[in-house]
Amino acid sequence: MAGAKFRQFNFRHILVWCACLFVATLMLSLSYFWTKRSPSIPASPLEQVIIATNTEYVGTCSITAAREKGFFAKEGIVVLIQSHSSGKAAMEAVLQGQANLGTVADIPVMFAGLDQRPVSVIATIFKTEKDHGIIGRRDRGILEPANLKGKRVGVTLSTSGHFTLSAFLNRQKLSVKDVTMINYKPEEFADAIERGEVDAVASWEPFLNTMLTRLGSNGVAFYGKDVYESLYNVVGMRSYISSQPETIKKVLRALDQGSQYCNDMPDSARALHESGKKTDTKDQKAAWATYRFEVGLDQGLLLALEDQARWAIKNKLTNKTEIPNYLDYVYLDGMEKIKPAAVTIIH
Template sequence: MTGAKFRQLNNKAILTWLVCLFLVALLIGLIYLWLIRTPAKPESSLEQVIIATNTEYVGTCSITAAREKGYFAKEGIVVLIQSHSSGKAAMEAVLQGQANLGTVADIPVMFAGLDQRPVSVIATIFKTEKDHGIVGRRDRGVLKPSDLKGKRVGVTLSTSSHFTLSAFLNRQKLSVKDVTMINYKPEEFADAIERGEVDAVASWEPFLNTMMTRLGSNGVVFYGKDVYESLYNVVGMRSYIAEQPETIRKVLRALDQGSQYCNDKPDAARVMHEAGKKTDTKEQRAAWAAYRFEIVLDQGLLLALEDQARWAIKNKLTNKTEVPNYLDYVYLDGMEKIKPSAVTIIH
């Protein structure tokens, strides 16, 4: 091979290699541009959970703490709060599919059982004996619980305040027939008693405090200690719980941390929970010592639901005549997975 031909072949090889290198570089550049222009997908997007609750109620402290302290986010969920003034309304939101979970006292769960609604309690998150009671007007002769006889009493029917009123009257050897009950929404109580439409109101905090503030020295309050223990629960539709067992465990783990925060740091938790609210009073600050923030599934819940069902049947608040098996209205798997020691329900 002559020198000229050798140089010609060598030049062609070099040119071929240069073209290949150019094409490889072009390909790498195009891939790079595609990558930087295409938004990266997050490794794990936050799952949305809607909770129907009463943010004014102290029993929601563990929810507030779990959200504000980032416990929900740590579990990979973002919680949207849907505000309601009663557990009865929160339960209805869950039943109507407007919320994934709701916070309710035991009475709405009791009625759900009597009505055979497919809901389940995933945990009790709060207990206290000093958040339900009765506010009365002194100028209407209400100075002690027995003075309720013959009086007009405001109440939200089929709620824990309805049951509390019945228990109060029973302690005074009175019955619901000895008073005239007038049905109101909780947010209507303060105006009703201030205007004198009723002589007394059976309710819960923060509505008791609001009414006492409005009435001033003309008001008197009887708390439900030794009459009714409030059991505040988280409920959901059975279908949602069955389809989202891991989500339920995430919610429970976050609420467990929130409950610990509310118990271990009561002053900070109270300030955080009541931020922006007009319910921070000396009496309420002192009451925090009696509050128990803890996620449990206790046998006492079933006993309370059975007692309340008998009360509802006796007072013809339902057309049912038999007490349901309330074990069917409790979801055990979630708590047994994340905190088995807190499950004392016999099953």
């Protein structure tokens, strides 16, 4: 009798166990079926940021690297590039609301301050002394810098090229009145000097190299080393920057990674930058070691802006007579949050 009860007890437990196993298997099957049939939950869309910039210019390497190597995407943003041939044009795109951010040299920032435009620099991303200069025609008697006196010089007015020309002439004991300046867009320089419309052109890379290539043995170059240090910056409207502090930090973190890539992987970074470019960049390999790809906010930026404002006022390029406080045109919070050691601006 005890054995019969024991067998009955085991049988009942086996039935219960089988029933539980069946239910569990059924639930797993239904779950798998539902997962296969149900649409997957979409991932959060990447935040879009439009940057007005000149991708032909080597100073944009950190932007190119951040986009192509996935540093922007890692931060949850997708960057759309709006192409311009000068920082002046990129600044205008930002002012007109056509772009969220723009890359500019210090001169457009200086003029924005004089004109009291509500923009701010969020970081300097590139520095060099070897990307500005003057290209001259030998057949017009230009063999040395002093020969620029009395010549027609192409330049994009109110840009870093304009400032470089003024500083360069000053080094030769000349003034802007000793030359005839003719205003061109940067992309028009090569044709203008090749046709002989001008005797020389003051500009920046890659336009300098393009003009030299077009002129061949008839071209001569004077570079602005020790005359002008290019400070390449990222700017935005204050209203956008103040309303999107987290986005600004994401952009800065990605650009910092991009800058490190451009510094640490020069061959790969150069190949990435040169890919698909219209201009001849064969001379960049030798110059790359002189480029400083670094994200920061340096006191030197404020000093440069003040010097340039004095130049603009003296040469009557503005109707303003007082130098603004350029600290008001720098956004410190972003850099101080992501890389405080790179902020040396006194404030």
